[in-house]
Amino acid sequence: MTSWDDAFNDLTDDELLAELGAAVAEAEQVTDRQREAARAAFTWRTVDAELAELLHDSALESAAVRGDDAVRTLSFASGAVTLEVEIDGDTVRGQVVGGSAESVLVQRSIADDQPISLDAGGFFRVEDVAPGPVRFVVRAGDWTLTSPWVAI
């Protein structure tokens, strides 16, 4: 296979101009909406938040393993605390295991945080969750578990 270096050097100036045209045209397809959303992502910057690790996402499994189940399951862990989440249409159910947490914050990139109380078993449930990026922040006393952002 031709190396990348050769691939450019093998092109005539006219061919390179054509590729340049495609590259420039690609930049013109960016919409203002995409630009605004990408810029606004920076407001979520936190200096020292330690992210929970994604242990499992059923969407990352092969279709054969995943089966026909419509419910997507995700699990996150930070230290001894685990957050299990089920995405079932626009309903999100979850459970926090360990750490005697009291509440979970459902954060959307474009909406206000939604604080949800956990029941005695550590369970929570949120209805009418629209598609889009989401992350979960579990709080208890002096620690938090922050999940990575995930598109649902």
Add this chain to the structure above:
Amino acid sequence: MSTSDSLAILVVRAQEGDQDAWDEIVERFLPLVGAVVRRHRLSPADGDDVGQTVWLRLVEHLGDLREPAALPGWIRTTTRNECLRLLAARGRTRVVDPQTGGLDTVTDDVTDAELLAAERRQALRDALTELPEGRRALLLLLLADPPLAYEEISRRLGIPIGSIGPTRARAFAQLRETDALRRLGPEPPGGAS
């Protein structure tokens, strides 16, 4: 200043909380994110959600980004992975061609070659920013659609018609020598080079 240097500086400034630096990073790589998203069969709304998720994940990742030159590869790979995750999450409502098999077949139709081609176009855009203003302006005028006559290019740039051809040749020679294009070879972009 070379592209790689300026990207390194932008990353450091963004790590320190500089929104302007972040906006510049965004401006530079939005087309790459868009190109990778378009090659997957997501709805426009899901495509925008993937893009937004990639930027949110980059914000998370910014603090431990040690090698700015790896950023294009990171963005390409992350966008690809987030597309696959959302495609799989939407699996039940997607129409799958029974002739070609299940969802996994559908999601595998974006080849590595296509993804690398998207990163190659990113390198070309970066290379353009390394050229002196006059040469960059000439190349952009040569790309005008419909094409501009040399008389018009001469008028707009304030250079003689006779110098357009030689300037064009020098601009291409310089483009080939930019850090952005040299960085792509001989290792595949995003690799260990």
